[in-house]
Amino acid sequence: MRRWLPLCALVSACAPTLESTLGDAAAWKAPPAADWPDDAAVVLFREKRLLFSQETRPWTTQQQEHQVVAVLREGALSQLAQVHMRVDEGQELIAFQARTIDPDGTVVEGGRGDLLETDLQRDAGDLDDPRDDEDRQGRFFTYYFPQARVGSVLEWKVTYESKGITRSLRVGPHSNLPFPVMRHRVELTGGPGVRYEARLYNTDAPLHVEDDGGGWRMVWEQKDVPAEPAEAWAPDWHSWRPWMAYRTKQYVVGNWVRHVARTWDDVLRSRATQLYLEHDKQLEGFAEKIDVAGCADGDCLVDRALAFVRDRTEYAGGGSAPGSRKLTEVLREGRATSGQKAFLLWKLLKDAGVDAQFALASRARGRRTGHDFPLFGTYDHTLVHVPAQAGVAEPLWLDAACEHCARGELPARTRDAPVKVLSATARFDQKAEITVRADVARGRAAVESTDIRDIDLVVRPDGAVDGTWTRRYGGSVATWLRRKTRTWSAGRWYDDARDVVRGFWPTGRLVSEKRGTCDKAAGRCERAVTFHLPDHALPVGDTLVVPFTVAARDLGEWDARGERRLEVAVGEPETTIETMRFEVPEGFEVASLPREERLESAALVYALTARVEGRRVEVRRSLSLRAGLWPASAYETLRAPARAFAAARQQAVVLRRVTGG
Amino acid sequence: MRSRLAALLCVATIAGCGGGAQVQWAPLKLEELPGVDAHPGKGWVALRNERRIAFDLDPSTGEPYAEVETRFDVRVLTEAGRKAARVAEKHHPDLYPVTAFGVRLVAPGAKAGDPPTVRTWDREHAADVPQVNGSIYSEARVLGVTPSPLPPGSVVERRVTRRFADLRVFSLVHGFEVGGPVREARLVVDAPKGWRVDHVALRGGEHAEFAPVVRDEGGRTIYTWERRDLPGTPPEDFEPADPLGETVWVRLGAWRGADGRVVENLADHRATSAYRHALERHAYAPDDAIRARVAELLAGAPDDPRDRARRLYDWVRSQVRYCGIYFGMGGWVPHPAPQIHAARYGDCKDKATLLHSMLAVAGIPSRLGSLYSHNGVPTRAALPTVAGNHNHVILAVDLPDGTVFADPTDRSVPFGRLPFRDQGAELLPTSDPGSDLVRTPMAPAEVNLARFEADLTLAADGTATGTFVARFLGTQADRARSSLVDLAERGRREDLAARFGLVAGELASLDLVEHLEPPDADTPLVARGRLAARDALGVAGDGRTLRLSDLVTHFAPVLRETAQRVQPVVLGSPRRYVHRLRITPPAGLAAVHLPELVRIDEPYGRFEMSWTRDGEALVVERVLELSRTVVPAAEFGTLKAFADHVNRAERRAVVLAAGGAP
Structure with missing residues (x-):
């Protein structure tokens, strides 16, 4: 183990470094697969180590990743048999060791010379992604484990070095691999010139901090972490994964103290500077203004600016920063991130004389770092705040x-x-004066998400039906549909309509379709499909059974199997209503209707109603989703209405042939 | 190995190093070009899809080469068509480098009257990234440009020239159809007079008539193939995975060398076989480790060549992982067998090479062979060249009682049978002095069986619980095995529930999976356990309805109606499904009505469904056999009628009522 020996401070050749060799191979052995029936592999050990050192100016960070994994089933090999390592510009891969430990103990070793090296693999560009598309420089390394098989233990350790000090870190035992982790370790080591803070979340394990030869060392060990569940309605990971937040508050370079993440001002300084001061490139050639004619107050100007942004750009997700793309290009492409939309809105308001500020929010609600723990990457969504002012009450x-x-x-x-809420002004010395103020975004709820499906049938005595399926979407569901279908061709709509009919029954035939139309501002969409089902109703003796199977089959992600592990989190209410209507055909009368049902849980309300008015039959089922957060143990109770909702499509209306005169 | 599509793209597109010549752009007037009105419902139109191939002699080497220029101009008609304007051109710095590259975007102005935006990209300004197509490493790269801004009405033109130096390896191909509508498609081949240009056209995977217009000009012969106003191929159900549109394949058949003598290219497929054999034979030689491995695997084995070959095949199949790493000619030439054995990974030709080497140690002769591993439509070889025709390598094992084709790449196919993708394919074994093309056999439906049996008890709330057993043979066993071998317990239950066709519910337990490793071609994969279904009963007043389709999904193809089918219908491996469910109704309910037996027997397949009583229980048996792999577009109507007939029969229900009726 390295130490901050005083002598080393004078001799650069013995600069502190992370041990890059592997230990005793005999220490690792794959456990019996029977002990892990639902897992294709087990991570025996995963470690991340960071070392901040300043033997010579400037500071450097060594970062080491070490993983030991036991292969229990062949499916794991597709993910584990190769290791990919990305080395960005300014970073260097300084050591790599790997080995395959066979079940019989044989070891095949690999090293730096066995890596396949290319430049970074980057898509040639995604036209649908308006986010910045600047070239990333760097290298890409791949190692392929020889002789890997079920029962093998695959171990690798890689060490990188880069200039500077890691500003902040979110780290935990989970990776993009869906395997349990038996032991996870994080170690950070720094010199005396680094001031830092770290916190652990969702774990009882302790964080050990100790002096280390004049510097400090921090260690967190977590054991027996199960594989990450893939559960719908899961809360944001920050609230349930064990993880550590680390920030470098400041470090010393010579006689200078560099502030890194001491305060939110530090963390958000570059964002504020870019948004308010260093945006000449983004504004180059931009001369658009909102039409202020007829506007009597600030609210009107805000409405005009909102309409401009809404009508001229389509939200494309991601990106709280305005990015490097010019606003003229954003408008030409017609697609924008939240950062680009907010930047455009702010610029339009500013030019129209409305005072406005940027405000940063987090898309994932309930992140477990508060106002007292400044961490880069916490805020990933940009709003615009318009304070009360003349014309804005x-x-x-x-x-x-x-x-x-x-x-x-x-x-x-x-x-x-x-x-x-950010603000920034340029000082006389060209430096930015930044202020960051905590607040809460207040507003009325937007129009509720609704999914209304009406199925109007004409029932023939032989069981055939002709029908029209009309679907109306509201709120964020409508926005989702509009975005999903905005580039659909007529042929794509036709294909989708055929899929709707095929979903009723494979012999169904599409008669005509009305492609979706949306009102973007109102958050509404509507589409219709006309169809023929040759065998929908079932003639049995003198009865005709008209099933409700034209209703959708899906269970709205409430169909999970096995034990629920995570809390149930519903962020937004939503209501689904499906109604089947038809006239009782000539010569028939209603013999029976589905029994009315209602079932309610804390998260869901289900109802089934059926009625006859004159000769018109109507069967309706609905499911309403409420926002909230519930414990995992409540899952079965919570979803019971969803299951009843699904079962309702097996209900039927029974018609009886009228006999005699 | 690379797919035929990738191979086609590789020669159809272009790229390479060296910067090269400047591309000259002709004036372009957007207002004179066809717009969305001329192509209603389309996202884009290819204004020009052209390839120009010029053969010449390289004075520095005395060898012929080909300069292949791609001219592809696309107009974006709607936002949906923007992706067609993306430029991604494959190249290889040694085998087919780019000698010229240029992309021009002409976009309409933001407002009427604004001048168009014109941008150009040359080699320096294009992304040049590694191309990884199913491999871990390859020297092939992609030159990419994402033109922007790209409002509807924009035109993106690309000019890319690549140079092919080894004309024994490569044939050059032009695909006239590119998915969307094409205004002009053209292939122009230009060679010195007296040189022979061989060419063949393929359509739908078969050889087709398509003759060029030939003229002599300035000491050169120019061949031109041309099509205009191609409508494009709409996406269709069960469409071929690989494009089957019209292609013309070209190679240099004979040329005059620097000394004036006529030099012939590979004469035929037999000569190609011998040429390939010469390229790869260095890789066959075993080392001591391979010899030791063979001795270990055959220790105590009977002196039966088939059994010994199977043991070696099983080891390579199961213990050598698939992984493609390509340096230089690595796309066609295998790594040495000892390297593959030591690493225990390799691609198809590597695995075949190792097995060939091990068989040779055991005294069993075999030949590597290349074929086009298809996605349901076996495709004919075009011209005799090393690259382009085929995308996969297997082994022909010459046993005393006949040749057995063996594909050790497939993880779960037993010795004695080929995976479906290799069946019915043209195989070119490599040998000295060469082999002819042979066709591999196609297995009939009855040997590709999935049989599901269950004994279920229905509750009044529609849940059905009980035991099941599933048996798989042939290609159905191959697929199930290759999936199950990868999965842990929960994944296996989910996989088998899907194969069973369970509509709603799950496999509650999986007690036994037998023969996950195939001992031979005739032993079925067997799985047993318990299942729990729900919502299996329809509620009709006081009565109940029961349909098989509420428990088990449809297995007949669901074909959506279409005004005019354009492409053949690809149905996959011939196969048979059998579901036999014994169902005990809920207490107090009995069947008052059973659907009649349905039997359908047509050229496309066979269907039989029966409901019978077994004491208080009901037994439903459904047999569906699909006997065709590909159905021509012209037969779409009759095929759909067959599928609709089957699906309609499944609509009928058992009616259950209190007390029931005899």
């Missing part, structure tokens, strides 16, 4: 990424969300 929070939100409305993701 109430302060406004504008989420331009919510395209069906009117002035004063916010979507569930940002409504009542804690935000950081």
Whole structure:
């Protein structure tokens, strides 16, 4: 183990470094697969180590990753038999060791010379991604484990070095591999010039901090972490994964103290500077203004600016920063991130004389770092705040990424969300004066998400039906559909309509379809499909059974199997209603209707109704989803209405042939 | 190995190093070009899809080469068509480097009257990234440009020239159809007069008539193939995975060398076989470790060549993982067998080479062979060249009682049978002095069986619980095995529930999976356990309805109606499904009505479904046999009628009522 020996401070040749060799191979052995019936592999050990050192100026960071994994089933080999390592510009891969430990104990070793090296693999560009597409420089390394098989233990350790000090870190035992972790270790070591803070979340394990030869060393060990569950309605990972937040508050370079993440001002300084001061490139050639004619007050100007952003750009997800793309290009492409939308909105408001500020929010609600723990990457969504001013009676929070939100409305993701309001001015010495203020985004709820499906049938005595399926979407469901289908061709709509009919029954025939139309501002979409089902109703003796199977089969992600592990989190309410209607055909009368049902849990309300008015029959089922957070143990009770909702499609209306005169 | 599509793209597109010549751009007037009105419902139109191939002699080497220029101009008609404007051109710095590269975007102005935006990209300004297509490492790269801005009405033109130096390895191909509509498609081949240019056209995977217009000009002969106003191929159900549109394959058949003598290219497929054999034979030689491995695997084995070959095959199949690493000619030439044995990974030709080497140690002769591993449509070889025709390598094992084709790449196919993708394919074994093309056999439906049996008890709330047993043979066993061998317990239950066709519910337990490793071609994979279904009963007043389709999904193809089918219908491996369910109704309910027996027997397959009583229980048996792999587009209507007939029969229900009726 290295130490901060005083002598080393004078001799650069013995600069502190992370041990890159592997230990005793005999220490690792794959456990019996029978002990892990649902896992294809087990991570025996995963470690991440960081070493900040300043033997010579400037500071360097060594980062080491070490993983030992036992292969229990062949499926794991597709993920584990190769290791990919990305080395970004300014970073260097300084050591690599790997070995395959066979079940019989034989070891095949590999090293730096066995790596396949290429430049970074990057897609030639995604036209659908308006986010910045600047070239990434770097190298890409791949190691392929020889002789890997079920029962093998695969071990690798890689060490990188880069200039500077890691600013902040979110780290935990989970990776993108769906395997349990028996032991996870994080170690950070720094010199005396580094001031830092770290916190652990969702774990009882301790964080050990000790002096280390004049510097400090921090160790967190976590044991027996099960494989990550893939569960619908899961809360944001910050609230359940064990993880550590680390930030470098400041470090010393010579006589200078560099502030890194001491305060939110530090963390958000570059964002604020870019948004308010260093945006000449983004504004190059931009001369658009909103039409202010007829606007009597600030609210009107805000409405005009919101409409401009909504009508001229489509939200494309991601990106709280305005990025390097010019606004003229954003408008030309017609697609924008939340950062680009907010930047455009702010610019339009500013040019129209409306005072506005940027406010940063987090898309994932309930992140477990609060105002007292400044961490890079916490805020990933940009709002615009319009303080009360002449013509604006109430302060406004504008989420331009919510395209069906009117002035004063916010979507569930940002409504009542804690935000950081930024402001920045250029000082006389050209440096930025930054202020960061904590606040809460307030607003009315946007129009509720609804999914209304009406199925109007004409029932023939032989069981055939002709029908029209009309689907109306509202709120964020409508926005989702509009975005999904905005580039659909007529042929794509036709294909989708055929799929709707095929979902009723494979012999169904599409008669005609009305492709979806959406009102973007109102958050509404509607489409219709006309169809013929040759065998829908079932003639039995003198009865005709008309099933409700034209209703959808899906269970809305409430169909999970096995034991629930995570809390159940519903962020936004939503209502689904399906109604089947038909006239009782000539010569028949209603013999029976589905029994009315209602079932309610804390998260869901299900209802089935059936009625006859004159000769018109109507069967309706509905499912309403409530926002909230519930314990995993409540899952079975919570989802019971969803299961009843699914079972309702097996209900039927029974018609009886009228006999005699 | 690379797929035929990738191979086609590789020669169809282009790229390479060296910067090369400047591309000259002709004036372009957007207002004169066809727009969305001319192509309603389409996202883009290819204004030009052209390839120009010029053969010449390299004075520095005395060898012929080909300069292949791609000219592809696309107009974006709607936002949906933007992706067609993305440029991604494959190249290889040694085998087919790019000698010229240029992309031009002409986009309409933001407002009417604004001048168009014109941008160009040359080699320096294109992304040049590694191309990894199913491999871990390859020297092939992709030159990419994402033109932007790209509003509807934009035109993106690309000019890419690549140089092919080894004309024994490569044939050059042009695909006239590119998915969307094409205004002009053209292939122009230009060679010195007196040189022979061989060519063949393929359509739908078969040889087709398509003659060029030939003219002599300035000491050169120019061949031109041309099509205009191609409508494009709409996406269709069960469409071929690989494009089957019209292609013309070209190679240099004979040329005059620097000394004036006529030099012939590979004469035929037999000559190609011998040429390939010469390229790869260095890799066959075993080392001591291979010899020791063979001795270990055959220790105590009977002196039966088939049994010994099977043991070696099983080891390579199961113990050598698939992994492609390509340096230089690595796309066609295998790594040495000892390297593969030591690493225990390799691609198809590596695995075949190792097995060939091990068989040779055991005294069993075999030949490597290349074929086109298909996605349901076996495709004919075009011209005799090393690259382009085939995308996969297997082994022909010459046993005393006949040749056995063996594909050790497939993890779960037993010795004695080929995976479906290799069946019915043209195989070119490599040998000295050469072999002819042979066709591998196609297995009939009855040997590709999935049989599901269950004994279930229905509850009044529609849940059905009980035991099941599933048996798989042939290609159905191959697929199930290759999936199950990868999975842990829960994954296996989910996989088998899907194979069973369970509509709603799950396999509650999986007690036994037998013969996951195939001992031979005739032993079925067997799985047993318990299942729990739900919502299996329809509620009709006081009565109940029971359909097989509420428990088990449809297995007949669901074909959506279409005005005019364009492509053949690809149904996959011939196969048979049998479901036999014994169902005990809920207490107090009995069947008052059973659907009649349905039997359908047509050229496309066979269907039989019966409901019978077994004491208080009901027995439903459904047999579906699909006997065709590919159905021509012209037969779509009759095929759909067959599928609809089957699916309609499944609609009928048992009616259950209190007390029931005899």
